[in-house]
Amino acid sequence: MTAQPATAAVPELDLDPFSDEFLTTPYPAHEQMRETGPVFRLERYGVWGVARYDEVSRVLAAHETFVSSRGVGISDFAKEKPWRPPSLLLEADPPHHTKARHVVTQIMTPKLLRSLKDGFQQRADELIARVASRGGEIDGVADLAEAYPLEVFPDFIGLPKDGRENLLPYGSMVFNTFGPRNSHFERALERGAKAQGWIMEQCRPGAPAPDGLGAKIHAAAADAGYSAEDQAKLLRSFLSAGVDTTVHGIGNALQCLADNPEQFAALRKDPSLARAAFEETVRYSSPVQTFFRTTSKDTELSGVPLPEGSKVLMFLAAANRDPRRWENPERFDIRRKAAGHVGFGFGVHACLGQMLARLEGECFLSALARNVAGIELAGEPVQQLNNTLRGLDSLPLRLTAA
Template sequence: MNPTHGPASDEVPAAAAAAAIPHLDIDPFSIPFFDDPYPAHDEMREAGPVVYLDRWNVYGVARYAEVHAVLNDPLTFCSSRGVGLSDFAKEAPWRPPSLILEADPPAHTRTRAVLSKVLSPAVMKQIRDRFMAAAEAKVDELLARGRFDAITDLAEAYPLSVFPDAMGLQAEGREHLIPYASLVFNAFGPPNELRQQAIERSAPHQAYVTAQCQRDNLTAGGFGACVHAFVDKGDITAAEAPLLVRSLLSAGLDTTVYGIGAAIYCLARYPDQWERLRRDPSLARNAFEEAVRFESPVQTFFRTTTREVELGGARIGEGEKVLMFLGAANRDPRRWEAADSYDITRKVSGHVGFGSGIHMCVGQLVARLEGETILSALARKAASITIDGAVKRRYNNTLRGLESLPVVITPA
């Protein structure tokens, strides 16, 4: 028994340190939690810098300072043992581990450098006009309809109209992309119904993605072909290239879909912020960024301790899972003024919605480009966005977003 989990009379110092860690009966992977995580976020932040969640036997950090500290110490809080609940040192992963998300330096440094070049700011400049034109066309189409679902018809449809082409994917089979990414993020959770169902249904999605990641199936000039070109330079192996393309497919789409969905949901609920954006469409990028902070599409990630460590005054043993609540950190009043309000003029740098440190979301530049272009087009072309019907949440062990958001928009 790990002495930090409970009283151990022969280890008084460890027991004394452990006594300072509050044990909470919160299940962060339950439907009631997903429906309204904010009271539990508050409870965890107020309970202490580190808490222990008895339901899954993991440590939790919900304050900004500790979440940021864990994200920025990859040697102590490693990713290679899995960024979900399962510990790869003790059980086999459900798929070959990601060379980006589930890797530590120095292996991570080498593969990450390749993706950073493929998705560099210079590359974003080259595709910007194409993405902007697609965003304007999408907004024109939706204005003509007037009423639509902001999730399926906008937050999913716009990224699906630009990202797979930029990747160089074949035209057929793209309907597997969103279910695949949803599966990946569900699999980070515990063995609950969401995870089990996702993995049970995963075969066709996995087969499609595996095939799409092969060099012969990717069109020239796309992100995927660019990844494979680094094999010829000797930077990565032929076996690593498809796994890196897979990382882009799982990281480059869902975060953007959920981020755009969050931004539309915020702008529809806060008309004063929508008016502000209409008056100054150059705020589009910040409006997207603030939505990522405020709604935190990626809510949680795990790390595993590589040694005994002190965090926020609490001692945590080696080989323990630590669950970071990114969404709670992004609304920590210790870090953010008026943390629970959506403000598109907020200085939002430093939020952990895309992570922080060496494992910061590799697709963030693409997500930001797509978020900015679609919100900018909306701000210039639409006069109003109104929620018009029941809002339905989508449940996922890691992601927070909507299944359905019926809206009406009027032309400017």
């Protein structure tokens, strides 16, 4: 049946999900969108929106109908040229996506990640103990949330020590460009362009250290028949998404624990809750707030007809606080069974690096529980405004060493 154009029965909202006001405090708008209806229209951008858990889940699951190959941002690659070559992982559909994903998953196995845990844990303990022993005020972002992933992740990939700071502006650029060409897009493009050369150099075959994941990805990609150029694209996709999201996840966890001292006390009492605490952080304060899909054919969603080529904006963070799915969703509770949140997506496009992010988050928070007796805000946190991500630019903290 051919879908009909939008009618007056479909709610329209005059919201700008990429405005400074929305990005700074998205939660009231999230509630408004959830209560408006299962599907709504954002006329400002000519896109459809879904903010309830069920609809977001259905879009993520139906990858043949709601495709990624036409761009996971606001741009439709069928109608306009991407600003950079599309990712072989994020902006591809089966069977091309399946082939590319297999290159990475055959290497990054649960067994490999288990072998990393002791080393990751030791470095988390060393960093947190060192920072906590300094006393006084610290910046939870620069001193901890950025410092830890920028140490362990590049080592795992096989990147040199010099230049790692380029990973953050490059990742910020990629995620900002999923939104409209606003001030965040333009600033991120300017800052990221300076880092892009270093990233491209590190992604070429032969550049990563021979014992790191990067070299293994190149070898597996070559065996799968990928050209040197596509091998570099594959590794670039992993680098663009592998740092910022984890940095924001750890930074958000620090803020949540400082804001909820009873939750930090529970973590201190039982450090084995570290994995659950990181999982709850991803649900409660989702580092990845939104993603787009594009309809590959005329379809419908919860009774709303969507023509082929419709851009659908999924509000992942709103779904993660949907009271239809979660009890007391506005409460940060590290004992909550947060499994099932969509903070890492799911289905064929589930975040490829989620196991690594979870490992880093668990190691960091268990180290925090053992090495810090108290954590409190020492000033007002500064939100980092990004068209796709939610995280902090700075987080003034006072830590009491254990």
